[in-house]
Amino acid sequence: MATYKYTLASRVTLANGKTIPQIQLGLYMMSGKEATKTIPWALGAGYRGFDCAQMYHNEREAGKAIRDYLSSSENTQGLKREDIFYTTKLASNGTSYDSVRRSIKESVNVSGLGYVDLFLLHSPYGGKEARLTSWKAVEDAITDGEVKMGGVSNYGSAHIEELMASEPRVAPVINQIEVHPFNTQVGIRETCAEHNIAIEAYAPLARGMRMKHPKILALAKKHGCSPAQLFVRWSLQHEMITLPKSVRKDRLVENASVADFEISKEDLVAMDDLDENLVTDCIPHGIHLLESIAEGKGWTVGATEDSSIFTNGSFSEYTTLVFLSTTGNFLNSSESAALEEFLLNGGTWLAGDFGDELPAWYNKLVGGQFRSHPCVNDSVCSDEQLSRYPPGGNIRPDIVTIQDADHPSTAGLPTSQNRTDEWYAYKSNVAHDVHYTVLATLEETYIDEITPAEFEHMDPHPISWYSLYEGVSRAFYTGMGHTIESYAEEYFIRHVTGGLEWVTGA
Template sequence: MAPTKYSLATRLPLQNGLSIPQIHLGVYLMSGREAGQAVKYALASGYRAIDSAQMYHNEAECGKAIREFLEDKTLNTQGLKREDIFFTSKLASNSDYVRARSAIKKSVETCGLGYIDLFLLHSPYGGKTSRLASWKAVEDAVKDSEVRIGGVSNYGVKHLEELIASKPETLPTVNQIEVHPFNTRTTITDFCQKNGILVEAYAPLARALRMKHPTIAELSKKYQCTPAQLMVRWSLQHGFIPLPKSVSKERIEANGKIDFFEIDKSDMKKMDGLDEYLVTDWDPVDAD
């Protein structure tokens, strides 16, 4: 069968008329210097989206690398503009409206990109009152054109239901959660997909902890791809937005080259069956 459409150029349409690239470079656990370099490698190889956060302490370097890439005619051979690049950041902690609102403004200033494409509440921690107040701050940042779209991260179904029940002016466009074949989180992803909330899959490579798993090895051989490409492709074929992270130029390039094969239905099922609730980082989805 001919491989389907997914590539670094694939974008998913959004209700507000904008669109979101379906593969983003993750920059967690990168120093500022590493992030600046990785962002340039990624943009040069066709990535159009970067996933940062206040907690990563590299928003400034990511923004600088994006600006420098856009201005450098030898790198930016396609004449890309700011609006062609998608930059995400996240609120470090939920508190009250005033603090959240000013923290968002600070991120916009720090990245130096004029606006942030997607701004997320990084986790549900902090309790109901601060979650709802922080969400209101994201909505107002969108109204004030500091942010294009808003979303949440690490939200379990109960947090999404709480937000929906509060009748906000807008619902989150995205819920960014840990999702990979070793932690499929189908209860949350099904809820999101039923409610029109896009799932961003963090740790899509399972932090490189299962690259040698026999099923991953067998299917990588079958599809003549790397284990990382297999996992990125699995995520895309589920309709998720994977955020693979690497500091290496070769790996960044390879992880985005997923247009030459397609995982068939039975192998997708086989990969779904690898679920072992592997948590690679934190797990706030059940927080009070």
């Protein structure tokens, strides 16, 4: 029996004395259609908090879904606007105060909700001047009544200290960051606690990427809950606000049904020890980058997490497919067949990540399946870097060496570049296969669980490559881009832009 029965009615008191629902629905990457369908389900189930963002492109639909429910016969509880907690976020920090103020006003107006309960700066990108200017705009939006309270998202400890050192008129009450047992973010959480800033955990389920981990399965069985419920309960017992996301009615209910069990102190520590610095939040930043590239080329960009797009007819208008992150066998048989047909008919493909347990044809398209996160090459790490990326973490500095400087994705890039990312080791080596052309390699040293034969097999260590799938479809893969910082890095942006130009023939 649980000591504290966390429910959808549970609320957290923030530093400003106001309260916020502790379990909310994340609207990340929901299409407008999905938000329109899902939000009424969530309200009916008891959800009172909804986390939106300009970058999600669903503010209008989310606001309308809330308004429509409140005025409908489904609202048997008699809910009013003040009973709903609505969050949205600024897509890009700016040095123009007026531009940021206009952007905040537009979010309020688009939602149609009259005001925003919590407005966040979505990322620290843009530099110090942009961060502090954007925060001043949030402060004034609070003063003018457009926003009730303000916060930040994806801020590291240095960004928090910078903001607090500026002596803001209104202090941030929230830092929304990716937190789950596989990325515990202890340092940032401690910094925020020192400044009375609450932690809001997005991707609390690790986007499903570790649901089958043996320890998670064992603890879920022990506590008589699902892995998702275990993840949610973990974040709640660490006193965080949590934002599980689902577009399925049954999963909405399941994710929030965590009142009847409690994770023991020993099991909580065991889950904490699973920390591997797993970052899953590159997707919205990847979408933002693709939109920025497309804007200058007259391309249309669509984004979804729904693989049925391949079979429901809505994919037919596109010529190029980009996979930002996949895991497991994410395609059913009909979707797999439809995707292969798209490629065989000349459709093109670019990926920065991929799943495993997939059909043989897809493995041939990709070229190499994820094996593990290799250990660090100490010879290229300074003492400062080693202190930041200690043993056990996956985000490491390494040297990227260009092998083909004539390709659009590598033309003009430095022959050798020291950069930090979450690196991959692969089950097979495309450098030994004539069907693929390696663009860039790593000077990675494998030292864990690698036999001499395997070491020789992975030498050289490819990290970007391209191929012509079945002689008709251009396919480009890069193993870079697994950190949020990558998407503000000129080197990576040029690499991806060139890859897109090649696959599209632009």
